[in-house]
Amino acid sequence: MSATATTTDIFPQGDKGPADYFTGTAWIKILVPKDETGSYSVGNVVFEPKTRNNWHTHPAGQILLITEGKGYYQERGQSARLLSKGDVVVIPSNVEHWHGAAKDSRFVHVVITNLKDGSAATWLEPVTDQDYDALPTR
Amino acid sequence: MSATATTTDIFPQGDKGPADYFTGTAWIKILVPKDETGSYSVGNVVFEPKTRNNWHTHPAGQILLITEGKGYYQERGQSARLLSKGDVVVIPSNVEHWHGAAKDSRFVHVVITNLKDGSAATWLEPVTDQDYDALPTR
Numbered sequence: 001m002s003a004t005a006t007t008t009d010i011f012p013q014g015d016k017g018p019a020d021y022f023t024g025t026a027w028i029k030i031l032v033p034k035d036e037t038g039s040y041s042v043g044n045v046v047f048e049p050k051t052r053n054n055w056h057t058h059p060a061g062q063i064l065l066i067t068e069g070k071g072y073y074q075e076r077g078q079s080a081r082l083l084s085k086g087d088v089v090v091i092p093s094n095v096e097h098w099h100g101a102a103k104d105s106r107f108v109h110v111v112i113t114n115l116k117d118g119s120a121a122t123w124l125e126p127v128t129d130q131d132y133d134a135l136p137t138r
Numbered sequence: 139m140s141a142t143a144t145t146t147d148i149f150p151q152g153d154k155g156p157a158d159y160f161t162g163t164a165w166i167k168i169l170v171p172k173d174e175t176g177s178y179s180v181g182n183v184v185f186e187p188k189t190r191n192n193w194h195t196h197p198a199g200q201i202l203l204i205t206e207g208k209g210y211y212q213e214r215g216q217s218a219r220l221l222s223k224g225d226v227v228v229i230p231s232n233v234e235h236w237h238g239a240a241k242d243s244r245f246v247h248v249v250i251t252n253l254k255d256g257s258a259a260t261w262l263e264p265v266t267d268q269d270y271d272a273l274p275t276r
């Protein structure tokens with residue numbers, strides 16, 4: 001268990017996110033590995049403060065449902081979008097982006113990840129500390 | 139706003155569920171009408187205590203993510219399953235079932251509804267008061 005896990009969490013914490021494509025500490029719980037049509041998976045991701053995933057793309061898109069905390073979603077070349085509970089992000093296919101927690105808050109979202117030929121994501125380089133530290137906090 | 143809505147809600151309350159296929163008061167918020175692959179919609183449903191939907195089927199299945207409260211899921215001919223925060227229900231295609239709130243609790247779930255030829259559900263008869271009142275409360 002993480003020291004910051006609380007009883008307000010909806011889903012079990014799950015397993016630690018791989019260091020290969022997270023900076024910081026994230027927890028991933030797979031809720032449905034593949035729906036009956038084979039179109040998507042469903043999971044829950046918890047980001048500890050300052051934690052974010054690498055830049056990446058999805059071959060068929062992904063949907064984020066923010067359930068707790070504060071965080072960011074940023075597409076390459078665009079300003080970061082500040083996110084909080086109740087926000088929904090529809091990530092188009094093949095758009096380079098990252099998401100993760102604010103500097104002073106955990107961040108929790110459900111992910112619906114569309115699958116294409118068995119692939120869910122293509123991982124790229126980490127978001128640098130320089131870029132992350134420069135993000136606006138409001 | 140419903141008198142029982144609270145600030146713990148994750149998503150906006152949305153619109154009142156149609157009396158044609160709800161017994162009691164439900165609130166439906168569509169979050170994503172159709173994902174980019176056209177495979178599914180995403181929404182949030184709030185059931186006030188004692189509220190349930192009619193018996194129904196989904197042509198390509200549905201997934202429920204329970205985020206708050208207590209409720210039921212029942213397939214025809216089976217015992218009702220008691221549900222609470224963090225439970226996930228994978229509803230197979232073409233299985234007659236209903237879901238709804240416990241007698242003494244609101245019940246909130248995200249729904250991922252698979253689409254088939256533009257259809258999301260086939261609605262049948264209401265769950266009778268006799269059947270609902272006979273459900274175990276634990």
